[in-house]
Amino acid sequence: MSITKQESSKLAARTGRNTANLRNWALAWVITCFIAVFGPKWWWDFNTLLSSIAVSLNLAVGAGMILSNRRYLQGLDELHRKIFLDACALSLGVGLITATAYGMLKNVKLIAFEPDINHVIILMCLTFLVGTIAGHRKYA
Amino acid sequence: MKNRLKVLRAERDWTQAQLADELDVSRQTINAIEKGKFDPSLPLAFKAARLFKLSIEDIFQDEGAAEQGEYSQGGY
Known part of the structure; x- marks a missing residue:
């Protein structure tokens, strides 16, 4: 058996990658939450179409965050x-x-x-x- | 579940970190298995067996079965 430095970071590298990915999705989700909550009041005066798009975007990014969390869990x-x-x-x-x-x-x-x-x-x-x-x- | 992971590792002069890298798990996982705090999954046990070129039973022993064996040897 040969234990080398190169092999030593498989798990750490995978976890680091998945953590960064999850952090990005979580950040994007928080931003879309902010837009969906404050956008109607501050930017588009409760326009139905824009509010629907904001909420849909929030749900879509939320789904992405769930999948990213799943990938993170599977990588552990x-x-x-x-x-x-x-x-x-x-x-x-x-x-x-x-x-x-x-x-x-x-x-x-x-x-x-x-x-x-x-x-x-x-x-x-x-x-x-x-x-x-x-x-x-x-x-x- | 008892195991001989620590002994086998020491025989080969490997650190916990080196063994963890070979099995693609964390050092904390190796430590928990060695201390008997955590039982590995079957795939991980097979991986360890392949690495040490031993059978699973040579590395991991079920404590319940071991006790039963002792009783039957003692005539119970």
Whole structure:
């Protein structure tokens, strides 16, 4: 067997490429979100056609980001894929349970304000982060 | 699952990073397998077996089966 320096960066190179690709798609998605939310108010005065195009573009770029995320996941080695999927499962579970309970709060008059979906998204992101860190610590 | 990965690696004087590169996984994965914290998939186990020119059973042993073997040898 010959172990050379050239061989040593296959996984790292692939992961680096996929991470950069995912970062670009995520950035593009955030930009299209911004355009779809603020464009109607600031730039085209709620023109239906332009708003439809902006939302369609946001959905199309979102689909691209999902595919890029899939490619990223497939490029990981099996331990990191497991850590990623475990964190996803935790985030999805917490998001589902919390969103359901949070949605009920207004109806049962436990909160006075309208529940905001963004709070659930932030919670899911934080849960995913905690799950990923916990996974890395577990297998360190 | 028990394994002899660390011993086999040491016999060949390879580092975890070198073995990880050969198996196209991260060093963290090799470390977790060696410590018994993570069980590799069948394709990865086959890859390791090919690399060391051994059978999978020579590298990985199922702890449950090993215990059963000990019991049967002891007449249980």
